[in-house]
Amino acid sequence: MPSTSVETEQSPIIRLRKITRRFPGVTAVAEVDLDIYPGEVHVVAGENGAGKSTLMKILYQVERPDAGQIYLNGHPLSFHGPHYARALGVAMVHQEFALAPHLSVAENLFLGREPLRFGFIRRRRELAEARHLLAQVGLDLDPRRLVASLSVAEQQLVEIARAISFNARVLILDEPTATLTEQEIARLFEVIRQLTDQGVAVLYISHRLDEIFQIADRVTVMRDGRVVATLPRAELSEQKLVQLMVGRAITNLYPRPETHPGPVLLRVEELSRRGLLHDCSFEVRAGEILGFAGLIGAGRSELARAVCGADPIDSGRIFLDGQELHIRRPADAIRSGLAYVTEDRKREGLALDLGVDQNITLASLPARLGLLLLRRERTTALRACQRLNIRTPSVRRKARLLSGGNQQKVVVARWLETQARVIFFDEPARGIDVGAKAEMFALIGRLASEGRAIVLISSYLPELLNMCDRIAVMREGRIVGTLSRGQFSEERIIALATGASEVTIP
Amino acid sequence: MKESLSRKITDEPGAEAALSWRRLLPAQISDLISQFAAAGALIVICVALSIASPVFLTLYNLFNIVSQTAVTAIIALGMTFVIITAGIDLSVGSVAALAGVLGVKLMVDLGLSWPLAVLGGTLVGGLAGLANGLLITRARLAPFIATLGMMSVARGLVNIITGATAVFGVPDSFRLLGQGMIDGIPIPLITLAVLAVAAHLLLSRTRLGRYTYAIGSNEEAARLAGIRVGAYLVAVYVLQGLLAGFGGMVAMSRVASGQPNFGDGLELDVIAAAVIGGCSLFGGQGTILGTLIGAFLMAVIRNGAVLLNIDTFTQSVIIGVIIWLAVIWDQFRRRRFAESTR
Numbered sequence: 001m002p003s004t005s006v007e008t009e010q011s012p013i014i015r016l017r018k019i020t021r022r023f024p025g026v027t028a029v030a031e032v033d034l035d036i037y038p039g040e041v042h043v044v045a046g047e048n049g050a051g052k053s054t055l056m057k058i059l060y061q062v063e064r065p066d067a068g069q070i071y072l073n074g075h076p077l078s079f080h081g082p083h084y085a086r087a088l089g090v091a092m093v094h095q096e097f098a099l100a101p102h103l104s105v106a107e108n109l110f111l112g113r114e115p116l117r118f119g120f121i122r123r124r125r126e127l128a129e130a131r132h133l134l135a136q137v138g139l140d141l142d143p144r145r146l147v148a149s150l151s152v153a154e155q156q157l158v159e160i161a162r163a164i165s166f167n168a169r170v171l172i173l174d175e176p177t178a179t180l181t182e183q184e185i186a187r188l189f190e191v192i193r194q195l196t197d198q199g200v201a202v203l204y205i206s207h208r209l210d211e212i213f214q215i216a217d218r219v220t221v222m223r224d225g226r227v228v229a230t231l232p233r234a235e236l237s238e239q240k241l242v243q244l245m246v247g248r249a250i251t252n253l254y255p256r257p258e259t260h261p262g263p264v265l266l267r268v269e270e271l272s273r274r275g276l277l278h279d280c281s282f283e284v285r286a287g288e289i290l291g292f293a294g295l296i297g298a299g300r301s302e303l304a305r306a307v308c309g310a311d312p313i314d315s316g317r318i319f320l321d322g323q324e325l326h327i328r329r330p331a332d333a334i335r336s337g338l339a340y341v342t343e344d345r346k347r348e349g350l351a352l353d354l355g356v357d358q359n360i361t362l363a364s365l366p367a368r369l370g371l372l373l374l375r376r377e378r379t380t381a382l383r384a385c386q387r388l389n390i391r392t393p394s395v396r397r398k399a400r401l402l403s404g405g406n407q408q409k410v411v412v413a414r415w416l417e418t419q420a421r422v423i424f425f426d427e428p429a430r431g432i433d434v435g436a437k438a439e440m441f442a443l444i445g446r447l448a449s450e451g452r453a454i455v456l457i458s459s460y461l462p463e464l465l466n467m468c469d470r471i472a473v474m475r476e477g478r479i480v481g482t483l484s485r486g487q488f489s490e491e492r493i494i495a496l497a498t499g500a501s502e503v504t505i506p
Numbered sequence: 507m508k509e510s511l512s513r514k515i516t517d518e519p520g521a522e523a524a525l526s527w528r529r530l531l532p533a534q535i536s537d538l539i540s541q542f543a544a545a546g547a548l549i550v551i552c553v554a555l556s557i558a559s560p561v562f563l564t565l566y567n568l569f570n571i572v573s574q575t576a577v578t579a580i581i582a583l584g585m586t587f588v589i590i591t592a593g594i595d596l597s598v599g600s601v602a603a604l605a606g607v608l609g610v611k612l613m614v615d616l617g618l619s620w621p622l623a624v625l626g627g628t629l630v631g632g633l634a635g636l637a638n639g640l641l642i643t644r645a646r647l648a649p650f651i652a653t654l655g656m657m658s659v660a661r662g663l664v665n666i667i668t669g670a671t672a673v674f675g676v677p678d679s680f681r682l683l684g685q686g687m688i689d690g691i692p693i694p695l696i697t698l699a700v701l702a703v704a705a706h707l708l709l710s711r712t713r714l715g716r717y718t719y720a721i722g723s724n725e726e727a728a729r730l731a732g733i734r735v736g737a738y739l740v741a742v743y744v745l746q747g748l749l750a751g752f753g754g755m756v757a758m759s760r761v762a763s764g765q766p767n768f769g770d771g772l773e774l775d776v777i778a779a780a781v782i783g784g785c786s787l788f789g790g791q792g793t794i795l796g797t798l799i800g801a802f803l804m805a806v807i808r809n810g811a812v813l814l815n816i817d818t819f820t821q822s823v824i825i826g827v828i829i830w831l832a833v834i835w836d837q838f839r840r841r842r843f844a845e846s847t848r
Contacts, residue, residue, distance in 0.1 A: 310730055331732035340730060348730055351723035353790035362720055363731040371711050414731065 011074065013038045013201050014059065014090075014170055019068035021054055028054040030225040031068070036170060038199045041192060043212050045205075046222035046245055047433030052205050055222070056172050059203070060092040061085040091163030092172040099155055101148035106130035108147055109162050133161040137191045153184035160191060171195060172203045175431075177211060181296045181459075182494075189215055207433065208460075209238050221245055246435050254466035255438075257445025261288035261469055264322075265453040266338070266422045268307055271316030276302045278477045280316070284422060284453040289444065291468035292457045294497045299477040300457045301343055304424040308340035309333040320422070334363055339420035341411055343427045343457075345404075349411040352400040356392050357381035359399045359410050364417040384413035388443065405436020412443065422453040429463060441467060461490050473497050543835055544782055544799045547828075551806055559813040567809065569692050573684075573760070575805035576694035577602070578772065579798060581753040582779040583705040584746030586797045589780050590709075591722040591742055592789025593649035597638060597656035598750040598776055599769030604664040605631040606754030610673050610764030613680060620680040624755045631751015632744050634660055639740030657773070664766045673764030684759030694756055701749070706794040718742060722789025778825065779804060782832040803828065 012035035021029040029051045036042050044052045057063040059070065061081050070077045072088055082092075099108050107114075109130050115122040130143035139157045147155060156176060163171055173192075177185045192202055192215060206212055212219060213233060220230040221244040228244050267283040277299050284290045292300045305311045307318060309327040318325045320336055327333045333340070342348035350359055360381045366373040381395040388409045392402055399410060408428060415423055425444060429437045444467065448454045458464050464471050465488050472482045473496040481496045556563040581598050588595045609627020612618040618626065634656060641652035686693040709715035717738045720728040729735045757768055783800030785792030804825055811821040 308730075329732075329734070330730050331734060334732040342727075342730060347724070348726045351720045351727055351790070353723040354719055358716065358720075362716075362728070362733070365713055365716060367713055370713075371707075372713065372716065374711070418732075 010037050012036055013073060015071040015074070016059070017069045017071070019055065019058060019065050019070070021058055021063055021065050027225050029058065029065070032227050034220060034227065034230070036201045036203060038169070038201050039196045040217040041196055041202045041204055041215050043204045043206055043216040043219045044222060045212055045219055045241065047435060050222040051225040052222050053174060056092065056174060056203065056205060059085070060090055060172060086166050089167055089169035090172070091166050091168035091170070092174070093156065093159045093163055093176060094174055099147045099158060102146060104144050104146055105134070105141065105150070105158055106143035108158060109133060109143070109165060133165050136164055137161045138187065153180050153188070156180070156188070157191065164195070168200060170201045170203065174205045175207065176204070177206070177208065185211070209241060212241065213238070223247055242434055254441050254463055255445060256466055257289065257448055259287055259289060259445070259448045259469055261285040262451065265320065267319040269317045269319070271303065271306055271318070272314050273302065273306055273311065274314050276477050277306060280479050282472055282479060282482070284455055286453055287448055287451050288470070289448050289454040289456055289468045291464035291471035292455065292474060293461065293464055293471050293493050294474035296459060298474040298497065300474050301426050302477070303474070304340055304426055304455065304457060307333070308338050308424060310340065334418050337419065337421040339415035339418060339422070340424045341415060341426060341428060343430065345407050345411050350399045350407060353398060355396040356385070356390065356399055356402065356410055357395040360384050360413045360417060363414050380417060384417065388413050389439065403436070405432040405439065408432055408436070408440060420452070422455070423447060424455045424457070426457045427459065428456070429458070429460070461493060465490065475499055544784065544796065544803055544832065548799055548803045548806065551803070551810065555806070555810040555813065559810070561813055562810065569695065571802070571805050571809045572695045572698070573692050575801050576698045577753045577757045578775050578779060579698055579801040580701055580756065581750050581772070582776045582797045582801050583701055583794060584749035585776045585780045586705070586785055586792050586794055587709065587718050587742045588746050589777070589785040589787060590718050590789060590792045591739060592787070593642070593739070593742070594653065594777065594787070595638065595743065595746050596650065596653040596773050597634065597660055598746065599772035600657045600660035600664070601631050601634040601747060601750040602754030602757060602769040602772060603766055604634065604660040604754070605751030606758040606768060607664050607668055607673060607764040607766055609755045610676055610758050611667070613677060614673055614675045620677060620683070623680070624683060624752070627755040628748050628751040631754065632748040635744040635747015635750070636740065638747065639743035642743065643736035643739050668764065668766040670766055672766065676762055680759055681762050682759070684756045697756070702794055702798055709794055714738065714741060719790055775804065778829050782829060784836065786836060
């Protein structure tokens, strides 16, 4: 056990000993020992499938461990399910929120334990207490508003407020920042700090290295269901953390690809969509990687969707190789050689119940005389799996069962089969683990060097700074600047994206 | 620490392969089992009935079962497509009545030959399906609502047209479709077999079939993959309408008249056949074979109940319980599935 300063002062609130959980064929969590101290932010890091989420579910008593013991303040706990865990002061905010969108904030906060008098809900009391709770997480909104009308960040804070209202002493946050903007993350971190100051222990699952270093007091790295190391933040470097997570050294996460931009392939002129996009013009060259930076909601995805026919446009022109395209639906864009790798592969990318092969060929089904050529489909899929290193025991396996990184590669494979010449990648690294990320960026580089034009949308600046030849910055539906490689700087991009101070770029 | 690190690395590829294979197997096996659960139930009930009743296993009785369930099964072929898209068609019973009666009137009032009349009746069904499809894709009504409306409209129309009385006077040759035999095999059985094979090929071997699954599994992903979701959805509802219309003609032929009140509640039998056969109302899942098994399972239970003198009310209870069991099984399968993905 590594010793830290916290450990010597206090006794742990939670102590996990030899926790093991097996699923058919997999040991998801293997003999895990973990101590959580009051007032610390304890990050649990690891690749997808490392067992982080399962471990948290065991702590929250959603999953029953096959072996091992959990101690709360030194007392062994028996297993009774999440209600019991919550009653003991362990709360969890899931990645997918568990709020009822058609109920108000206050109704959600007190769902299942409404303050009653003679069987009637005491609405005024409910509202007052809701206001108090919201204030605690620094959320200034009317508790009578419907949850459906809140932003993702606000919903998350409501979830946290609900957790606090159970007098949580241990708060589990499962990848809380996946969909938040920088400012929202900063606000979340403030709330977390307030909670730890009050002695709450925060368990924080995350993929994002920058965050881990920002918020963690201690970091536990898991791999293949085991705890590889628990270290105080001060003893960790980014290199070391990645190495612990992956089990091997990754020298460069975002290898700067060898690109040789050729002639302009795609040109977009004054594209507008009412309320969302205003006169957006840009061009991408063959073999070039053009990045799009901006805050969430700045219109980057909307622009990509509009160009690729997923959303209608009000005005604007699109040229490929100097020829004007008339795109009214995705099929038109695909036929012209455009492809859009969506941000949310589960909601917009994959048919999860269909096989890997069927997903790969979805946009380019081989058929003759109306009948599908199933054998050709199979060889196409096998070739794609090999080429993109998609790890699946069988090409007929349902897409649902693949890891995030492999799912993402399946979506990319689909577009390569359409012979796309311009590929839009919308947050291609979201929710996939470090190893798969490196592979994905290497692939994007390779696609560019083959002469394809790449548009890369990312909210994580280091990705853009390393990968791109040029970066366009969007704000409120406008392209507010385009930087070429020599002009790249994180500050400049953030300034443009936030409109903080007007930097004029020649 | 160092040692365990290096051990991990060498373990990794093998471990992953083993792990994913194991994870794959239960899903595939349970896929098979879900098909065979209904099939198994069908076989068990058949065996039990042939022991309990000497009449059950006679050719006459078996053909009787097939003839009685042919209409339901034919329409259920279309319902399989509809349900796989995560849709539903409540109008099939009414549409079958409307199409059947109009087809009969083509013979009685216009003197058309029966094959042309059957074609006409089928097309009437197709038109109703087209209306359903357009209401769903253009007016953006939920399939439940669009077809609930059609159910009422079609039933109303058929009663207006006939004054709610049966239409008689069909040519004798029309009986062939629902009551005829070829080499001792009932024509409805042959028709059903041909249509089922065609539907199976359509579902498993053509774009329409593949896109049916894709739309039901993830409509937005299908759209972004360049699939014209609206057009394919309309096609699926037209197909359902055509089959309902044709089924209506077969039904009218069996009674050699146009019955405006035919098919009241038929939609529920049709949906039940598909669901018992493994179609998921959430879309993306289902097969023609499964639906056929579902249809025959219900038919055999009804037949057995008659042979064993079980009254129709008890039959109804048994069918209901079977629907529950089929869907409980389906959900159990899903949950295992969800767990194995972690």
